[in-house]
Amino acid sequence: MTSPNETNEPSRRAVLKAGVAGLGATMVPFGAFEALGAEPAQAAGPVTAPPAAASRGGIGAALKRVEGPLKVRGAATYAFEWPVEKPAYLYPLLSTIASGRVTSVDTRAALAEPGVLGVLTHLNAPRLAWADEPEVALLQSDRVAYHGQIVGAVIADGIETARYAAGLVKLEYAAEPVDVDLRTDRDDLRKPQHAQGFGQLPGDLMNGAPADTSAGDFAAGLASAVHRVDATYTTPVQHHNPMEPHAAVATWTDDEITLYCGSQGVSTPQELLTRAFGLEAGRLRLISPYVGGAFGSKDFSALWGTLALMGARLVPGRPVKLSFTRQQMFTLVGHRPAAIQRVRLGADARGRLVAISHDAVQETAKAKQYAEQTVQASRSMYAAPNRRTSTRIALLDVPIPTIMRGPGEATGMFALESAMDELAEKMGLDPIELRLLNEPQTHPETGQPFSSRHLKQCFEEGARRFGWKNRARKPRTRRKDGWLIGTGVAAATYPSPRLPGSTAFARVDRDGRYTVRIAAADIGTGTWTTLAQIAAEALGVPQNRVTLQIGDSSYPRASSGGFSSGMNSWGTTVYEAARALHAAVDEHGGKVPPEGIEVTVGMPDDPRLRQYEFGSYGAQFAEVRVHEDTGEIRVPRLLGVFDVGRVINPVTARSQLLGGMTWGLSMTLHEETALDHRYGHFVNNDFGGYHIAANADVGSIEVHFLDVRDPHINPMGSKGAGEIGIIGTAAAIANGAYNATGVRVRDLPLTLDKFL
Amino acid sequence: MKPFAYQRAKDVESAVTTVAARPEASFLGGGTNLVDLMKMEVLKPELLVDVRHLVSRTIEPAHGGGLLIGAGMSNNELAADRRIRRRYPMLSQALLSGASYQLRNLATVGGNFLQRTRCPYFRDVTMPCNKREPGTGCAARDGVQRDLAVLGADASCVATHPSDMAVAMAALDAVLHTVGPSGERTIPVNELYRSPAEGPQRDTVLERGELITAVELPAAPVAAHSRYRKVRDRASYAFALVSVAAALEVRHGSVTQVRLALGGVAHKPWRATTAERALVGRPATEAGFRAAAEAELAAARPLAGNAFKVPLARNTIVSMLRDLTEGA
């Protein structure tokens, strides 16, 4: 039998390239993995999901998460929890200035502390073989580019010793002026370029899209409009804050190097770290069976991996454990960048748009140019002959932003869908009617057909279920017990990309048991369950005959989980592997020889990917209450109807969308990281200060799917369901708050002071 | 966290003597505030003297018809007590609005009074802070201002006291019973907290080593008709932006008795005596409530980032008094 490594070898070069391409798109919520059952082996054995119950399974089956019981029992091994012998602990040391240099380092007191094994700083950290990626290139110079940057680490026998000794390391700095002000009138705003992935690919934005687009003559179009909206919307820095902190356990031996590391993917970070440390291909193995939430922050996941590996190299053979504190997570693992967006809409007398523009100015770090697709949804949502979008970034002394929960669309659609509500209000039109009037027949910029777009049905079904027709059209007309009551609606859209670079292995044994292996990830989204369903369907066998193995970089390479691309990318690959396996069995005359049959195949190309626009859609409805005296805001009810293509598993899909809508609620009402403009640090960097919706903030949330198959996207007919749930929620709530109070808040979050 | 020693004192006297004699020693209650601050190295005691078992965890009748609450009682136990719920509902409500169920099980009454400010600049050892390190300056004043004080602040410190319980205690004229190096004494809650102008590094008038043993709630029939309202940035599990503890008695349309205290606005639970004076003997009308609230808040000196607290406090006071008048 071929080992996974050998199987992998021929494609490794090609894969590395594809991996870089894949990076631009990886993100999103992540999930759980299925490990070895209760007693994981020391050097992890295969990471395998328990078989589904005796059910036939397959696509559409309402299966519960296969790893659920392990998680509930506390038996699922998250990164920090891998049992290892006699670990050492690493505690990072963060900069206390936002810009400048480290001028002196005194580690004597720390080294003198009993139990301290070593102190890493830029003076003694290993020089990396490849340090072009700022998030990987830790401790490579004395330069400080943001407050809370890693400037050292202590490795010790005990976790408390490491933490205490970190406080004994004395660093002196030469501080430089701090510049963290995001304003649209800065004269150094620039158009992002090659902001994708690691700056090696064409395309301006993180996802490879251009920064700016235009069609027709926007100015003339706007001038000809009968009704106009011109409004500016602002959104703050927000943080992912997954429950599980960013953690790693690294062991460096003469042959293998193992890294247990909660991550949205295993292949890409394995490749990055291999390159950074100049290792032979395959020597580093990254294992990530379960992830306790990621939301984008564990995608470009090389930073804490680098640190753990540096620590492990210092104490060869001994496992090194690292887990960031909540406070450290505010600067080390990314954030949603603050943005200022101007949206202009022009409509004719009937409400048909004649001009749309969406201009975004967003923050990024001097340390790394990250630019997200804030204006992207405005390129495809509505028909209008004259249109433009633009993206500008300000390079500031802030920590490095990254993809977070629907990056771009989550904030961009807050702006666009608020503006649409403002236009409907101005015209006295029902906001749903206005949207349906402007449904495009083909993509408004590219002219390509949509593979499937059922936004109208989402609105119609949502309106019926929500009771939209009973709403008070005039703001500030409904009140009860001191609360003003309103309702709001917004559209949702999110692309359904397929990322390149996945490969899958499939095997059949003589006894008719199947194994499918792919280095995919489950970040809590349900991959363990749903990818097994796809495999069973593709193989045409009951699911309990299929064993799925994911979450280990020694498996055939896969793109990371993010960008709502996982099922599309991995599912398509698994389908292809199943097809190849069937063909191989046919070649054996339909008989499986004693040694079994196995195949390893890459994801197929499909010309249709270039002929259609692929995306998911949704309609979000909100009931909002605002207290007349205090401005307190509550959302007793959210309802979403989504077109995510064919639903692979209604249980996990509902859970994902419910979570997305809850995040949407949270980003609308609460989430805001405050930046101190003098010191350049994030001020409210813990759960006491950074508010996420509490149980009491979450009322009824209803999730419905259309469950209509997309004819072209992939063999499953499924579209992305990862992030669509968070898109549009903010606008639906803000529009509902306007309907309740007559106060239009264009600045997230919708805190009570804005309604006083 | 700096290494520290832990000790369970065998009696009140030795606890007091130990802590009085050692500047780096500290009493330990539930630890929900102290241990957090130790992890961040905001506080670095070398010795923790556990006092939870030394002070009473019960409620006894006090003379004059009041209640004497043991300082070791948990926040949840106190909130759940029938006598408190019936006779002083504002206190029970204030406690239940604070922290989380789990924290309230651990947090003690004594520790609650002495919890430190949540000012993020106090809690970040890399920032200047006169409360943490006298003479370094106040980073909060020109920083992120949302949670800062609007009443009673000083250029040296604009931090707020975060306790909900203490706001109700202030409205109820509660009195602390303490044992210190120089013996026993009583301290009205309304005299416990020092103004920042007296030096923000010391929150209270307690002496080093002075142990809170109990809190006395005087009899206050008006308190049976009382409420606590906490306005905050989410529906639960957040500190107050503004909170109001109010008790009201109205006869023949006029205010005969009133208790009013504010949380989230000052370095201490803010007893609204100006408003109380403006209310008593006057008609219980919305206009009257508003005028009284405005009179109290006339002294407010808000910053740009917390100016909203002034109208918010005003509106909350008015709506509380209105609700209490309507008997709702």
Ligand SMILES: Cc1cc2nc3c(=O)[nH]c(=O)nc-3n(C[C@H](O)[C@H](O)[C@H](O)COP(=O)(O)OP(=O)(O)OC[C@H]3O[C@@H](n4cnc5c(N)ncnc54)[C@H](O)[C@@H]3O)c2cc1C
């Ligand atoms: C996440 C979180 C949320 C919270 N939310 C709220 C909230 O919404 N509202 C609110 O009011 N509070 C809130 N709190 C604070 C909580 O109420 C306090 O932490 C708690 O009341 C402190 O009590 P403790 O017994 O744990 O005190 P400790 O932490 O043990 O001690 C606090 C201080 O009191 C001293 N001390 C303790 N007992 C005595 C005594 N008998 N005599 C003299 N000195 C003593 C200690 O030396 C220390 O200085 C929150 C806390 C957390 C962690």
